[in-house]
Amino acid sequence: NAGVTQTPKFRVLKTGQSMTLLCAQDMNHEYMYWYRQDPGMGLRLIHYSVGEGTTAKGEVPDGYNVSRLKKQNFLLGLESAAPSQTSVYFCASRSGTRSYNEQFFGPGTRLTVL
Amino acid sequence: KQEVTQIPAALSVPEGENLVLNCSFTDSAIYNLQWFRQDPGKGLTSLLLIQSSQREQTSGRLNASLDKSSGRSTLYIAASQPGDSATYLCAVMPGNQFYFGTGTSLTVIP
Numbered sequence: 001n002a003g004v005t006q007t008p009k010f011r012v013l014k015t016g017q018s019m020t021l022l023c024a025q026d027m028n029h030e031y032m033y034w035y036r037q038d039p040g041m042g043l044r045l046i047h048y049s050v051g052e053g054t055t056a057k058g059e060v061p062d063g064y065n066v067s068r069l070k071k072q073n074f075l076l077g078l079e080s081a082a083p084s085q086t087s088v089y090f091c092a093s094r095s096g097t098r099s100y101n102e103q104f105f106g107p108g109t110r111l112t113v114l
Numbered sequence: 115k116q117e118v119t120q121i122p123a124a125l126s127v128p129e130g131e132n133l134v135l136n137c138s139f140t141d142s143a144i145y146n147l148q149w150f151r152q153d154p155g156k157g158l159t160s161l162l163l164i165q166s167s168q169r170e171q172t173s174g175r176l177n178a179s180l181d182k183s184s185g186r187s188t189l190y191i192a193a194s195q196p197g198d199s200a201t202y203l204c205a206v207m208p209g210n211q212f213y214f215g216t217g218t219s220l221t222v223i224p
Binding site (some may be wrong): 041044045048058059060090092099103105107 | 150
C-alpha cells in the first residue's frame with residue numbers, strides 16, 4: 001500500500017516551459033487536492049476534485065490546470081511556467097464517505113522556475 | 115474566507131517539558147480540524163483529527179482540543195522528546211476545502 005505518491009520529486013523549468021505533475025493514490029479515495037507551500041504562506045489550495053471527472057478551483061488556481069480522468073490519479077499542469085510558481089507542491093487525498101475522514105499527503109514535488 | 119492562525123511561529127523547549135501549540139480560526143462553521151506534523155523537506159503526517167462535535171482527541175503523548183465557539187484548538191504534547199522537533203500545522207475543513215495555518219516550528223533541546 002503506497003498511499004499517495006507524486007512524480008517527479010524535483011524539477012527545474014525555464015520561464016515559459018510547461019510540465020505536468022502526477023499524483024497517484026491507491027486508497028480508493030474520492031477526494032484529491034493539490035496545494036502549494038511557500039515560506040511564510042502555509043499551504044494554499046490550488047485545485048481539488050471530489051470524484052473522477054470532476055475538478056474545482058481552490059484559493060490560488062491561476063496559472064494551473066488539473067484533470068482527474070481516473071479515480072486514482074490527479075494531474076496538475078503548468079502551461080507556461082513563471083518564477084512565481086517556484087514552490088513545493090503537495091498532493092493529498094481523503095475518503096469522501098465521512099466529513100471526518102483524514103487527509104493523507106504525498107511527499108511533495110520541489111519545483112524551481114528560472 | 116476562513117483565516118487560520120498559529121502562534122507562536124517558533125518554540126524551543128528543553129526535553130521532558132510539556133507544551134501547548136495554539137491554532138485559531140475565524141469561522142466556527144467547520145466539519146473538522148486536523149493537526150499535522152511536517153519534518154524538513156518532507157510531506158505532512160496526520161497526527162489527530164477532531165470532528166466538530168468532539169471536544170478532544172488523544173493519541174499517545176498528544177492531546178488535541180477543540181472549542182468551536184471560540185474558534186480555537188490546542189495541541190498538547192506531554193514529556194517532549196528531541197524526536198518531536200518538527201513543524202506542526204493545523205487545518206480546518208468548513209466544506210470540501212481545507213484551510214491551513216502557517217505552522218509552529220518546534221525544537222526540543224536534549
